[in-house]
Amino acid sequence: MKRQYPPTLMRELADRRTELGMSQPALARRLGVSVGLISHWENGYVRPPIDRVIAYADALGLRLTLVSVKENVHA
Numbered sequence: 001m002k003r004q005y006p007p008t009l010m011r012e013l014a015d016r017r018t019e020l021g022m023s024q025p026a027l028a029r030r031l032g033v034s035v036g037l038i039s040h041w042e043n044g045y046v047r048p049p050i051d052r053v054i055a056y057a058d059a060l061g062l063r064l065t066l067v068s069v070k071e072n073v074h075a
Contacts, residue, residue: 010043010044010048011042013057013060017060027056031055031056041056
């Protein structure tokens, strides 16, 4: 499968999940999704909805701060 987008954030979350000793199956149960879907998110094959990214981070005890920057079109 070809990656559809740069998985930087999800890769970082996956690394943190591993550091905490949480398995993909444990996280999948906690989030109510399949293990395959967790794997696809972490490897960049599927982009998770933002609410799932937040839930994923929450399950690891992390708080996400998301910033959206738009170019000033009136400059």
